[in-house]
Amino acid sequence: MTGAPEERTAESTRLSLVADSGAEDDLRALFGQSTAAFASLAGPAHMLEAANAAFFSAIGGDGRRRLGMPLAELVPELAAQGFIALLDRVYRTGEAYSDRDARVLLGDGADAREAYFDLTYEPRKDAGGNVTGVRVIGVETTHVKHAQRLMAEHRALLEQIARQAPLEDVLEGMARTIETLAPEQMLVSVLLADEDGRHLRHGAAPSLPDFYNEAIDGIATGEGVGSCGTAAHRREMVVVTDIASDPFWDDFRHLAEKAGLGACWSTPVLARDGSLLGTFAMYHRTPRAPQASDLALARLFAGTAALAIERHRAEQGRLAAEARARAARDDLAFLLDASTALASDLDYDQTLQRVADACVPALAPLCAIDVIDCGRVRRVAVAASTPDRRELLSSHVPDCGAADDAVARVLASGATEVARRPPTGPGPWPELEVTGYLCAPLSERGRAFGALTLLSADERVFDGHSVALAEELARRAASAARNARQYTQRVTLAKDLQAGLLLPDLPAIPGVDIAAHYHPAGEGLDIGGDFYDVFPLEDGKWAFMLGDVCGRGPIAATTTALVRHTARAIAPLLSGPGAVVRAVNKALLDRPPSHGTGFVTLVYGHLTPDREGLEIELVRAGHTLPLVLGPQRTVRAVEASGLLLGVSGDCRVSPHRLHLAPRESLLLYTDGIIEARDRDGAEFGEERLADVLTRVRPRPAAHEIVDTLTRAVHSFTAGRGVDDDQAALVLTATGRGTGAPVTPHSPAG
Secondary structure, rough: OOOHHHHHHHHHHHHHHHHHHHHHHHHHHHHOOOOOOEEEOOOOOEEEEEOHHHHHHOOHHHOOOOOOOOOHOOHHHHHHHHHHHHHHHHHHHHOEEEEEEEEEEEHHHHHHHEEEEEEEEEEEEEOOOOOEEEEEEEEHHHHHHHHHHHHHHHHHHHHHHHHHOOOOHHHHHHHHHHHOOOOOOOEEEEEEOOOOOOEEEEEEEEOOOOOHHHHHOOOOOOOOOOOHHHOOOOOOOOOOOOOOOOEEEEEEEHHHHOOOEEEEEEEEEEEOOOOEEEEEEEEEEOOOOOOOHHHHHHHHHHHHHHHHHHHHHHHHHHHHHHHEEEHHHHHHHHHHHHHHHHHOOOOOOHHHHHHHHHOOOOOOOEEEEEEOOEEEEEEEEEEEHHHHHHEEEEEEEEOOOOOOOOHHHHHHHOOOEEOOOOOOOOOOOHOOOOOOOEEEEEOOOEEEEEEEEEEEEEOOOOOHHHHHHHHHHHHHHHHHHHHHHOOOHHHHHHHHHHHHHHOOOOOOEEOEEEEEEEEOOOOOOOOOOEEEEEEEEOOOOOOEEEEEEOOOOHHHHHHHHHHHHHHHHHHOOOOOOHHHHHHHHHHHHHHHHHHHOOOEEEEEEEEEEEEEEEEEEEEEEOOOOOOOOOOOOOEEEOOEEEOOOOOOOOEEOOEEEEEEEEOOOOEEHHHHHOOOOOOOOOOHHHHHHHHHHHHOOOOOOOHHHHHHHHHHHHHHHHOOOOOOOEEEEEEOOOOOOOOOOOOOOOOOO
16 A cells, blocks of 8 residues: 555545444444344444434333433433443443343333343444444343243242142232232232132232222122123133223222222133132223233233132131031030030939030030929029129029020920020029020920020120030930939839838837948949848847848849748747748748749847846848857857758758847848958958957947948948948847837838
């Protein structure tokens, strides 16, 4: 190349400018229609020489579509964010710079927009390598960034659902996530369908005003009922682009206008089986039609909401099932405990009191049980949380003839009565603060004989479950009360029969101190087989006996009566105890089979008091050996032989005579005493009996001997119930007999 150096330099500069200008033209052509933002900046002031439409759209649209201005004046917010400083560095160093996912805030105040770009800053150089400006190429990644954040938030929601977080927390979080990440302002609402799918309830809407949420809570599902009601009815998405003109919003337009809503797109939330779970709605402040990305977002989060709601319903169903199972177990445990308590006592009144106690506080804070007794209502049991309330409830007795009395009505109808108010008719209801009652009949053979009344004094409500439980308890209580009443009647009958077999009072015999003891086995329901008797004869003599019939119950009672009354009838006619016992044996053998075939053991004798003591003649027929207790606490057995009665016609008995000096005693007893057992199964025995008698104080009275013996047996058995009847008869000589005849009296029983 020829010419002066100055000419060559000028030419080189011209060519460089041309080359640079050509490159810029190419870049403008390349990025003119591109979605990537392109700008060419000149000089140290970064004058905007060229830019494509994407650049102007990114920085704010038509309002900033101006060339020939420094970038810092055109987009002043970039300086504070460090972008102008980056341009300065590239212009100064001539080195390119790249930045990925650079965050840029464009605009001011409420109109500011957050955007993300992949930016490349390249120096513009002339042919001589001098930097003349900077080219900026930016690819907006805002949507990608939002999508990444959206997926991250979506995963977090799914994790919440998997952890079974509360449904309201999941739905609230979902709504806020969408509102935050949406490129344009959006307000999200989730409504939940009732079980029948006919109404929608508020689920989550963090940005909608409270008055709006309250107004649409409970709206019906149906055609034309706003966007959500219609979407729920159709089971498909409903898009309303302009609420102000859409007929679906005729009934809600004033509400939407007050809330500042312009558009609403609602998507039904459906379960896997197609049933309605709710709706997912996206609101906008201005009329707007959805883009493809909006529809995809709606589908994504409607599915997420469906998953959360289904999981919630499944969990609620599981909890409800567990609660029902737990309640059923509690009910069963309550009824079992109540049944056990009912079975633990066979006293009529006590049984019903146990029912009342079982009801408080498990079923109610107050309980009363009334029964019909001799044509009148009797309050037989009450239970309350405090003694004062118990006393107050006890003082009230229902009026059986009053039409306004709940107990009277239940007794008349035999049907349960329930109310969420105090009972009608007079009663201490205000003082007890009664708020409701449940009255169930106690029935026997279809007829009510009593009523179980539960009274609430709080927020407790007697529902169907309470009624069923109370009625089942009343049924069991009625059965237990019936059994207790029958048992009481049988015990009373047994005692009456037993009273006829035993002397109600021992006779007063001059010269003789008499004491007796009788303790039937069990609780007295079965009539015992032990018996004793003392009755007068002629010429100042007296007959005495103590025996034991094999078996228990009515047959034993029949045999006992046969022995006693046979002896009483024939003793005045025969010469001595042996003849009387043989006659008794014959009577036992002659009894019909229906009256029993059991044998009898017996000690029968005659005594005659005198001033020297007692003359006694006795016969022992298979019974335990009588014992004589001397005044110095010596004990000796009376060895008299004899066979059981009622077994054989050959009644071999040998009368035995003895004399009791003053303060000597004759003890007759049944084998129930010596066969009493302790906790280890050991018997009381004859040796222990003799030992106990030696510890009686010297010259004891007859009742002292009986008391000492019975206390020793009770202590030995540790208070346990006896397995066999126990009877004892003590005859003690006093030495004050006159021998004067005593007029016989009628046999006892």
